[in-house]
Amino acid sequence: MKAIPTKLKQCFIIEPSVFIDSRGYFFESFNQKTFNELIGQKVDFVQDNESYSTKGVLRGLHFQKEEWAQAKLVRVVKGCVLDVAVDIRKDSPTYGDYLSVELSDDNKKQLFIPRGFAHGFVVLSDTAIFSYKCDNYYNKASEGGIIYNDTTLNIDWKLPFDKLIISEKDSILPTFETL
């Protein structure tokens, strides 16, 4: 397993070691000890989530506020998504920068997104199963978000806006400037 640093401090691309033989493949999708050593921090994941979406579905950009903030380790079990993490740590030199990475069942990449980020993804394949670990529990009252087409962030979602499928909740999220 490798952890590749990104332009956003504490945000890592994780590449698992995949063992292929005549039966198929095997890989450790998570190993707490290796993971904590590689990223140089101790993260205690407490909740696992999975979602299924069709092509063009965009979920995000989401975060939980203050003491309910969540670090996430995200991956794709089936299909391909463009995953986006936005640095919303006000004291960060990369405040307002975003990282986008294609995650797929083929490349098996994972993205570790620390607390203090907004997160979202768009499905590029016909369907996708998205799976992720969180280091804090879901708390509806502390949910926050940023609108996907925010003009300050100017995120390239790789699909035309008229092909996107977005929940009612996500289509009325506030702008980055209002954070």
Ligand SMILES: Cc1cn([C@H]2C[C@H](O)[C@@H](COP(=O)(O)OP(=O)(O)O[C@H]3O[C@@H](C)C(=O)[C@@H](O)[C@H]3O)O2)c(=O)[nH]c1=O
């Ligand atoms: C996120 C979440 C949702 N729910 C419920 C609330 C709601 O009725 C239903 C669907 O919720 P949402 O529409 O918020 O689901 P979704 O848009 O998939 O939300 C997720 O988006 C991605 C981008 C993230 O980063 C996640 O942290 C999470 O915010 O599931 C839980 O019970 N537990 C959870 O942890």
